[in-house]
Amino acid sequence: xxxxxxxxxxxxxxxxxxxxxxxxxxxxxxxxxxxxxxxxxxxxxxxxxxxxxxxxxxxxxxxxxxxxxxxxxxxxxxxxxxxxxxxxxxxxxxxxxxxxxxxxxxxxxxxxxxxxxxxxxxxxxxxxxxxxxxxxxxxxxxxxxxxxxxxxxxxxxxxxxxxxxxxxxxxxxxxxxxxxxxxxxxxxxxxxxxxxxxxxxxxxxxxxxxxxxxxxxxxxxxxxxxxxxxxxxxxxxxxxxxxxxxxxxxxxxxxxxxxxxxxxxxxxxxxxxxxxxxxxxxxxxxxxxxxxxxxxxxxxxxxxxxxxxxxxxxxxxxxxxxxxxxxxxxxxxxxxxxxxxxxxxxxxxxxxxxxxxxxxxxxxxxxxxxxxxxxxxxxxxxxxxxxxxxxxx
Numbered sequence: 001x002x003x004x005x006x007x008x009x010x011x012x013x014x015x016x017x018x019x020x021x022x023x024x025x026x027x028x029x030x031x032x033x034x035x036x037x038x039x040x041x042x043x044x045x046x047x048x049x050x051x052x053x054x055x056x057x058x059x060x061x062x063x064x065x066x067x068x069x070x071x072x073x074x075x076x077x078x079x080x081x082x083x084x085x086x087x088x089x090x091x092x093x094x095x096x097x098x099x100x101x102x103x104x105x106x107x108x109x110x111x112x113x114x115x116x117x118x119x120x121x122x123x124x125x126x127x128x129x130x131x132x133x134x135x136x137x138x139x140x141x142x143x144x145x146x147x148x149x150x151x152x153x154x155x156x157x158x159x160x161x162x163x164x165x166x167x168x169x170x171x172x173x174x175x176x177x178x179x180x181x182x183x184x185x186x187x188x189x190x191x192x193x194x195x196x197x198x199x200x201x202x203x204x205x206x207x208x209x210x211x212x213x214x215x216x217x218x219x220x221x222x223x224x225x226x227x228x229x230x231x232x233x234x235x236x237x238x239x240x241x242x243x244x245x246x247x248x249x250x251x252x253x254x255x256x257x258x259x260x261x262x263x264x265x266x267x268x269x270x271x272x273x274x275x276x277x278x279x280x281x282x283x284x285x286x287x288x289x290x291x292x293x294x295x296x297x298x299x300x301x302x303x304x305x306x307x308x309x310x311x312x313x314x315x316x317x318x319x320x321x322x323x324x325x326x327x328x329x330x331x332x333x334x335x336x337x338x339x340x341x342x343x344x345x346x347x348x349x350x351x352x353x354x355x356x357x358x359x360x361x362x363x364x365x366x367x368x369x370x371x372x373x374x375x376x377x378x379x380x381x382x383x384x385x386x387x388x389x390x391x392x393x
Contacts, residue, residue, distance in 0.1 A: 015263035016139015019342070022268040023275040023368070030276035042273050055220070060273045064350055067266045069216055069230040074262045075164050076234025077255045082161060084239050096311060096320035097158035103310025104159070104338050105130040105166050108302030112294035122291050125352040125363065127170045129298025129370065131344030134160035135267060137337040140375050144382050148330070151323040156334050159307070167344055168231055175351040176224045183222035190215045194236035203241045203250045208233065225351065267343060274346045277361040277368065291359050292366035295345070299370030303339035304377075308332050333381035339374025341367055 029038045042060040057065065082088040108129035116122040137156060141148050194211055212233040220226035239251045286292065311331055314320040322331065345367045353363060
């Protein structure tokens with residue numbers, strides 16, 4: 001188990017470091033003489049048609065709606081595996097990160113609401129500061145080496161996974177466009193097929209892939225966000241074969257095959273497409289308006305306050321136990337790191353203000369600023385916190 005955890009953390013950490021460089025590159029490109037080419041590249045129209053079926057989107061939407069479905073598929077596989085046989089498989093394991101994640105979603109949402117109450121359009125972005133970027137946060141932890149015990153890394157990993165569950169539910173409930181009932185019925189029928197395959201013990205990944213593509217198309221056409229098809233597909237794929245062969249687990253096999261593509265290609269490409277904020281056109285006085293202020297303060301103050309207070313209360317009320325070989329200063333450092341919303345915040349932002357240009361790029365710049373300061377604070381706290389011996393898990 002320790003080897004699996006270390007490999008996961010290593011992959012996510014490397015991805016987080018790459019994301020940092022890609023983000024900087026996108027910002028430089030967007031604010032250079034090549035800005036026009038950057039914009040035109042992301043808006044290359046791509047069409048797909050077969051008989052009466054037609055899908056036409058610019059490149060950046062194929063990235064956000066298409067490739068990010070694979071990201072959510074991997075997230076779903078991780079969640080299912082952890083729920084069945086991992087770090088979320090019992091109340092003792094799941095309790096503390098659950099309380100922490102609830103606080104980390106509730107407080108940022110309240111801060112955002114405080115600054116935007118009365119503006120119904122602005123309130124669409126209430127969920128933007130509730131997210132945590134697991135790759136970026138673990139990337140920061142990797143820079144600290146053995147100063148951070150493995151038990152604390154597992155706490156952050158579990159917290160971020162539960163945070164992802166919350167983000168998935170938020171997207172499903174609050175960020176859907178006008179629904180097509182016919183397409184929705186077809187989607188439900190395909191979902192039924194997937195879970196029938198699961199019950200029958202089908203473990204052939206290629207069959208799930210074919211049905212999964214059909215599900216993605218129908219979910220896209222239904223008005224529900226297409227990336228949710230990845231989550232649904234993940235939960236239909238069995239963890240074990242009929243022979244209970246853990247070595248040839250379909251979930252582990254697919255997760256291992258996709259993880260590198262998602263970590264080192266899809267997420268960096270998403271960051272490249274969404275982090276390119278044109279600072280030349282931004283009136284920085286607008287950064288004090290409700291939306292950017294709610295995002296920045298929600299990520300920086302809301303996340304760390306919510307995670308830390310809910311963690312502290314859960315431990316003091318004996319509802320959960322603090323991770324082994326850690327102290328409250330280190331827990332606070334982890335709480336600060338959860339304010340790195342980045343990819344998940346950018347993704348929710350793209351849904352919240354899809355058709356609203358009033359905020360120009362101030363919303364995305366606010367995400368970058370809030371995430372940057374959260375990362376710096378979390379790193380400094382953990383860097384100078386009194387370290388203890390790493391725990392065996």
